[in-house]
Amino acid sequence: MFRHTPLRYIALALLAAGALFQAATAGYFGLEILIEILILAMLVLALDMVAGFGGMVSLCHGALMGVGAYAFATFGGILGLTPLVSLVGAIALTGATAWVIGAVCARSHGIYFIMATLAFGQMAYSYVFQTPFFGGDDGMGGIERLDLTALGIDLTDSRSFALFCLGVLGLVYLATVAVLRSGLGRSLTGVMHSEQRMRALGLTVWRVKADVFGLSGMIAGLAGALSAMHIMYISPGLLDWTVSGEALVVVILGGLGTLVGPMIGAVALVVLKHELSAITPYWHLVVGLLLIGVVMSRANGIFGWIEAQIGARLDKRLNDITRPQPTEEPRDA
Secondary structure (H helix, E strand, O other), X not given: OOOOOHHHHHHHHHHHHHHHHHHHHOOHHHHHHHHHHHHHHHHHHXXXXXXXXXXXXXXXXXXXXXXXXXXXXXXXXXXXXXXXXXXXXXXXXXXXXXXXXXXXXXXXOHHXXXXXXXXXXXXXXXXXXXXXXXXXXXXXXXXXXXXXXXXXXXXXXXXXXXXXXXHHHHHHHHHHHHHHXXXXXXXXXXXXXXXXXXXXXXXXXXXXXHHHHHHXXXXXXXXXXXXXXXXXXXXXXXXXXXXXXXXXXXXXXXOOOOOHHHHXXXXXXXXXXXXXXXXXXXXXXXXXXXXXXXXHOOOOHHHHHHHHHHHHHHHHHHHHHHOOOOOOOOOOO
């Protein structure tokens, strides 16, 4: 079961403080980078929920994010629904799609689960790419943002939209923690460790996997809708498997099964991408070498390594404090 530690609270506070500082002081380009980080953080939280706590390594979460984006654009631009209704509909549709995928793939494991989710993602990409209704390769534009002027919030302003995305990310994080601490989350952890034992206890394993995958898909759909609002344009590339691969890289880089780590990984990847791309077009090589180093070190990502180092020092200090001191033997008179 997921639990917070003092170090995780500190990391969350630093991430929130950094995001607020960036939102308050950055110019237009800095705000765009911040929004990109926040949306990617939502996607990797969704992926870490199923991969880090359920052992379901998915290569279709990028496609689920794309489903949310296209559903939002279709409901609003083609069906003429309001942005708020379109957002709710996009989240619900993506969640239902993810539930079906989770139910179908629930009986597969390991590489077979990865390949099955990859197949679903590529089918979605091919369908959207070849369907004129969704604009084909040209994509869809003219996407509207939520209208929150009644609350005094203008989301057409980059700073306001960045703060809005930050608030949504905070709610998504709290919802993810609540799911993982619930009975469903505990059942998911049990399934990851021993499906046979949980099945012997009377648990419907495939249903647990499908339910969690559906909830994870809702978060991915929300990230997709926000991405569509951000750019106000979407294309089939959003559903490509490389988006899922990038999200998986971020989760591994930050720390699988920590929730905090993937958000740190999102910050690291986006910052590295923008900083290194200004120096060399081969920035992927640097990120790849960094990822290889993390994997070869056998540390659970950046945050996992920090937790291990600090945790080892705390344990050593605690042992030193609690270890009984040797007593001196009395000398003979």
